Amino acid sequence: MYRTGPWNGVRFSGIPEMTTFEDMFEFEFRVATGGEVSYQFRNLDGSPMSRVLLNESGVMQRMVWDRSVMSWSNFWSGPRDQCDNYGRCGAFGVCNVVDATVCGCIRGFTPRSPAEWYMRNTSGGCGRRTPLQCTGSGGGGGEDGFYLLRGVKLPETHGCAVDATATLEECRWRCLSNCSCTAYAGADIRGGGSGCIQWFGDLMDTGFVDGGQELYVRLAKSELGL
Incomplete structure (x- = not known):
C-alpha cells in the first residue's frame, strides 16, 4: 500500500x-x-x-x-497523498502530486494503454518506446545510455542488487554490462554519494519528492538524442 x-x-x-x-x-x-x-x-x-x-x-x-x-x-x-499510494502510475510511470494529471511516463516510455491513461486509469503503466540495444559487453559500441531523472523517491527495490562499496561510475558500468539492468542509483547520498543500487525489470512506484534522489534510467541511444 x-x-x-x-x-x-x-x-x-x-x-x-x-x-x-x-x-x-x-x-x-x-x-x-x-x-x-x-x-x-x-x-x-x-x-x-x-x-x-x-x-x-x-x-x-x-x-x-x-x-x-x-x-x-x-x-x-x-501515505500522505495519492502519489504515496503504491504503484499509482504503474511500471515506468512517475507520479507528481503538483501536476493536474499526476501521472506521467519516464522519458523514452509511453502509456501502454493510451485510452485507459486518458481516462486516468494509469495502473497499466508505460512501455518502452525504443527497444534497448544491449550487447552485454559493458556498453561496447554505445548502444544504450542513461537518462538522469532528478528529485525522485527511488523505485521499489525488491530484487535489486546493492553494493555499498561501489562508486557511482562502477555502478554505471555494471548496469551497462548486464542486459537485464534497467536503472541504477547511488545507495548513500552522504559525502557526494556512494554505493550502488541496480534495478532489473520494471521500475515501479517512482515519484517526485522534495529533496529526492537521482535515478539513472537506461534508454536506447536514440532516445537520448546522442
Whole structure:
C-alpha cells in the first residue's frame, strides 16, 4: 500500500521531512548479521515520547504524547497523498502530486494503454518506446545510455542488487554490462554519494519528492538524442 523508499544514508528516500525531525529523534539504519536488516529511532532529551505504529488500514503513523491533554496525537502519517499510494502510475510511470494529471511516463516510455491513461486509469503503466540495444559487453559500441531523472523517491527495490562499496561510475558500468539492468542509483547520498543500487525489470512506484534522489534510467541511444 505504501513505501517509504529505501534508506539513503540520512533518511528514507520518500520521506524528506525526516530531516526536519532531527532535533526530536535520532534515526539509525542498522545492518546485522544473518541476513537481518533493522532500523531504529531514539527520542532525544527533551522531546516528547514517541511511537510508530501500523494501523489496521495499512497507514503508518508516528504518534507523540501530548502532556497537555494526556493522550497520543498524530505527528506524521503515510501515505500522505495519492502519489504515496503504491504503484499509482504503474511500471515506468512517475507520479507528481503538483501536476493536474499526476501521472506521467519516464522519458523514452509511453502509456501502454493510451485510452485507459486518458481516462486516468494509469495502473497499466508505460512501455518502452525504443527497444534497448544491449550487447552485454559493458556498453561496447554505445548502444544504450542513461537518462538522469532528478528529485525522485527511488523505485521499489525488491530484487535489486546493492553494493555499498561501489562508486557511482562502477555502478554505471555494471548496469551497462548486464542486459537485464534497467536503472541504477547511488545507495548513500552522504559525502557526494556512494554505493550502488541496480534495478532489473520494471521500475515501479517512482515519484517526485522534495529533496529526492537521482535515478539513472537506461534508454536506447536514440532516445537520448546522442
